[in-house]
Amino acid sequence: DGGITQSPKYLFRKEGQNVTLSCEQNLNHDAMYWYRQDPGQGLRLIYYSQIVNDFQKGDIAEGYSVSREKKESFPLTVTSAQKNPTAFYLCASSSPRGNEQYFGPGTRLTVT
Amino acid sequence: AQTVTQSQPEMSVQEAETVTLSCTYDTSESDYYLFWYKQPPSRQMILVIRQEAYKQQNATENRFSVNFQKAAKSFSLKISDSQLGDAAMYFCAYRSAPNFGNEKLTFGTGTRLTIIP
Numbered sequence: 451d452g453g454i455t456q457s458p459k460y461l462f463r464k465e466g467q468n469v470t471l472s473c474e475q476n477l478n479h480d481a482m483y484w485y486r487q488d489p490g491q492g493l494r495l496i497y498y499s500q501i502v503n504d505f506q507k508g509d510i511a512e513g514y515s516v517s518r519e520k521k522e523s524f525p526l527t528v529t530s531a532q533k534n535p536t537a538f539y540l541c542a543s544s545s546p547r548g549n550e551q552y553f554g555p556g557t558r559l560t561v562t
Numbered sequence: 563a564q565t566v567t568q569s570q571p572e573m574s575v576q577e578a579e580t581v582t583l584s585c586t587y588d589t590s591e592s593d594y595y596l597f598w599y600k601q602p603p604s605r606q607m608i609l610v611i612r613q614e615a616y617k618q619q620n621a622t623e624n625r626f627s628v629n630f631q632k633a634a635k636s637f638s639l640k641i642s643d644s645q646l647g648d649a650a651m652y653f654c655a656y657r658s659a660p661n662f663g664n665e666k667l668t669f670g671t672g673t674r675l676t677i678i679p
Contacts, residue, residue: 481665492566492653492669493607500665508666540607544665549595549614549657551667553607 453477454554456541461559463535471526471557473541480544482524483551486510487538496539499524528559535561564589564656568670575644576678582629583639583673585654593659596630596637597667602650610652613637615659641675649677 454475463469475482481500485493495508499518513532518524524543528535538558542551565588575581587596598610613621613630621628625645629638641648654670 483666490571490671492568492671493667494669495666498666538605542607542667550597550609550612552609556605 454541454543454552456539456554456557459555459557461557463559463561465561466530467561468530469528469535469559469561471528471539471541471559473524473526473554474522475524475541475543475552475554476522477543477545477552478521479552480521482518483542483544484508484514484516484524484526485540485542487540487556493540496526528561535559564591564594564658564668566654566656566668566670568654568673570673571671572674572676574676574678575641577644577646579644580640580642581644581675583641583652583654583675585637585639585670587635587637587654587656589635589656591658595657595659596628597655597657598626598628598637598639599653599655599669600648600650601653601672602647607653611639644677646677646679649675651675 457472483498484496497516499505515527540556541554544551567586594615596613600608600610611623611626625642627640651672653672655667
């Protein structure tokens with residue numbers, strides 16, 4: 451089955467630790483995206499990548515980093531510099547001329 | 563920058579009735595796409611319907627249809643014959659057309675839809 455996987459579903463970390471969220475897709479999509487969702491808010495774009503080895507900052511990139519070494523993978527690292535890291539994180543992908551984005555199931559990150 | 567506004571934080575509808583969710587947006591672009599996504603309690607984002615700005619005809623997907631008013635920058639979602647499975651958060655989203663070189667989605671803050679049995 452083609453789709454987007456995110457792991458783990460729930461993640462717990464202590465404050466001050468970096469943590470990496472996984473996102474893998476087998477849809478052969480070129481573009482991948484990371485969004486953050488907080489209660490009462492819509493999704494906000496953290497980073498996106500339209501091609502391997504290239505990525506751009508979104509609206510709230512501070513405290514986050516990404517890499518895009520393979521077409522299928524777009525991991526997100528939440529660094530200790532991110533002031534409010536507890537949130538729900540969604541990964542998405544789209545085809546080269548695709549109009550819609552397809553989303554993974556999300557990862558709930560809790561930092562205490 | 564584009565903005566998307568959903569002015570109804572919560573809506574409720576009786577099962578089998580019709581409900582309309584509102585969305586307005588602000589843009590200076592002439593070509594773009596609009597979407598409605600559904601997020602049920604599982605939190606999986608599911609595409610409900612999309613509309614290309616250059617198309618005058620309103621999009622329809624089974625019980626879901628939109629009322630796209632380009633001049634007014636309005637994009638409402640109508641759900642007919644509401645079912646219990648329609649209960650979810652609904653997000654309106656905007657995306658520039660590919661030739662603008664920016665394909666990110668801009669989301670509204672969502673409308674929580676409750677279905678009353």
